[in-house]
Amino acid sequence: MNWFQQNRWLGTFLIVFGICTLLGLFFLFSGKSGFEEASARFNDAAVERGRLERVDPFPTDDNYRKMKVHLENYRTALDKFKEKLKTHVVSIAPLAPNEFQSRLRQAMLAISDKARANKVKLPDNFHLGFDEFTAALPDTAAAPLLGQQLAQAELLMNILIDARVDSVTAFQRKPLTEQHGAAAAAIPAPALGRKPAAAAATGRKLVERGIVDLAFMSSPSVARKVLNQIAGSNQQLYVIRTLHVRNEQEKGPRRESTEAGASTAALKPIPSGSIKFIVGDEHIEMSARIETIRLTF
Missing domain, CATH: 3.30.70.60 (Ribosomal protein S6/Translation elongation factor EF1B)
Structure with a gap:
């Protein structure tokens, strides 16, 4: 330890360098293990993707039977609704x-x-x-x-x-x-390179x-x-x-004529059944x- 006491700076440097080397080796091994795990997951996903690309997608037998039942029920309900609409x-x-x-x-x-x-x-x-x-x-x-x-x-x-x-x-x-079926049939077809009308593409x-x-x-x-x-x-x-x-x-009745009629009517007795309604008639x-x-x- 005499050399450490004689040269403290060199000793401190060697100690710090050794600690940094150990930490670097630790992080290197940790990163390598994480890379191996990620690479394994990627390889598994790539293999599964390739398998799915080669396999024709199709439901299981149980799900396929359920789907057929749902489609049949939907078709029956739709036909009933169409028949009900036709009655109206x-x-x-x-x-x-x-x-x-x-x-x-x-x-x-x-x-x-x-x-x-x-x-x-x-x-x-x-x-x-x-x-x-x-x-x-x-x-x-x-x-x-x-x-x-x-x-x-x-x-x-x-x-x-x-x-x-x-x-x-x-x-x-x-x-x-x-x-106008004949007139509609006489309309010339669109020229080459032109798109047909949008209504014709909609179908029936x-x-x-x-x-x-x-x-x-x-x-x-x-x-x-x-x-x-x-x-x-x-x-x-x-x-x-x-x-x-x-x-x-x-236009409604004039206000002056209404007021004059009201003052005249106030002086005379109103016979039964002679009331004239302004609104509602x-x-x-x-x-x-x-x-x-x-x-x-």
Whole structure:
């Protein structure tokens, strides 16, 4: 130990160097063991990944049987729901063009007689929105769809007449796309390099919509009844898309005339049944766009 006492700096350096060497060896062995563990986990994961890539994914037999049961139950429930929906839509029956025209005339006569009996005023030259078919036959392919739309229009008119509206001022039907089948077929195909229309790529629609624009005059209570019956109809699904309400009397009575009438009435005895109400006795004009639902499944 004489050399340590003679050269303390060198001794201290050697001691510190030895301690650092031991610590470095400890960290080296620790890092090596951690690297080996991580490398083993990586190799296991790589082997498992390769195995999964080579194996076709398929559930176990128990899970496969459960999946088949769930799919069958879902298909059964979906079919029941479709059948239930079909009961709330007027069905499409085979119809020849001349049969459709005769049905249109019968419907027009029935609606006119019923409106006359219920004192409901109809527009002049009223043909339920099928004006073009009073003198011309429809296409053979479009006749069944037009027959369905005619039945839907009859239901709407029966709702209005049964509610005893004052008058029906407008009843317009948007033509079906099937009515212009020949014109649609004559549209040229898109040129090479151009993308087709997005509507053509969507495929067949499960739900088609017909549009009827109608307007009528009635009291507010009758209008509420009409809207409730249209929205809650069990024979046909209707969607009230837009609604516009206008009061028949857009301006109220003048204040001066009301005060003068009140002062005059205060001097005279009021006979029974001669009271004139200012609010609550007015009529409204209601315009609505109604979509008639047609199911294609």
